[in-house]
Amino acid sequence: MVCTGNMDRSPTAAMVVAEMCAPVWVTSAGTEPWAKNHVSLELVEEADVICVMEEAHRRFILDRFGDVHAEKVVVLEIPDNYICWEDELVHLLKPRLRAVLALPPSRR
Numbered sequence: 598m599v600c601t602g603n604m605d606r607s608p609t610a611a612m613v614v615a616e617m618c619a620p621v622w623v624t625s626a627g628t629e630p631w632a633k634n635h636v637s638l639e640l641v642e643e644a645d646v647i648c649v650m651e652e653a654h655r656r657f658i659l660d661r662f663g664d665v666h667a668e669k670v671v672v673l674e675i676p677d678n679y680i681c682w683e684d685e686l687v688h689l690l691k692p693r694l695r696a697v698l699a700l701p702p703s704r705r
Contacts, residue, residue, distance in 0.1 A: 598610035598611045598614075598623065598624070598625040598626070598648050599625070599626050599627065599628065599636055599647060599648065599649040599650065599654045599658070600625070600627055600628075600649075600650040600651075600654065600675075600677070601627055601628055601629050601632070601650075601654070601677060602627045602629050602631065602632050602633070603625055603626050603627030603632040603633040603634050603635075604627070604632075604633060604681065605677075605679055605680050605681045605683075605686070606650045606675055606677065606679060606686065607625035607626065607627065607650065608625045608633075608681055609679075609681050609682050609683070609686050609687065609690065610625065610648060610650075610673075610675075610690050610694060611623045611624060611625040612682065613687055613690045613691055613694060614694055614698070617691070617694070617695070617700060617703075619694075619698055619700055621698060624640065626640055628653075628654055628657045628658075636657070636658065636661070638662055641658060641662045641666055642662075642666075644669060645669060646669055646671060646697060646698065647666070647669050647670045647671065648671050648673055648694065648697055649670060649671070649672055649673065650672075650673055650674075650675040650676075650677070651672065651674070651675070651676070651677070652672055654672075655670045655672050658670055671697050673690070673693050673694075673697070674693075675689055675690065675693075691703070
């Protein structure tokens with residue numbers, strides 16, 4: 598899960614995936630040098646799917662690490678106007694992450 602500063606959107610997305618008990622390993626990172634966990638070549642290479650919040654994050658990954666990773670980058674279209682674990686953010690993320698990760702629909 599990738600956003601700009603790794604403070605709100607991507608950590609929330611990682612927590613949402615964990616809460617859904619998805620059978621995947623998930624982490625979050627940011628594109629800015631000051632991000633809590635910065636996107637690295639190691640993370641990009643190890644990932645099967647890279648969920649980014651905005652097109653700018655996709656472009657960052659491809660510019661920095663190469664087009665070879667393009668097929669595994671998915672843009673979730675989540676703008677940078679939410680705080681960590683905000684209800685509306687969680688509501689937007691859940692169906693998008695279920696679709697991207699091919700998870701079954703929620704039973705709730």
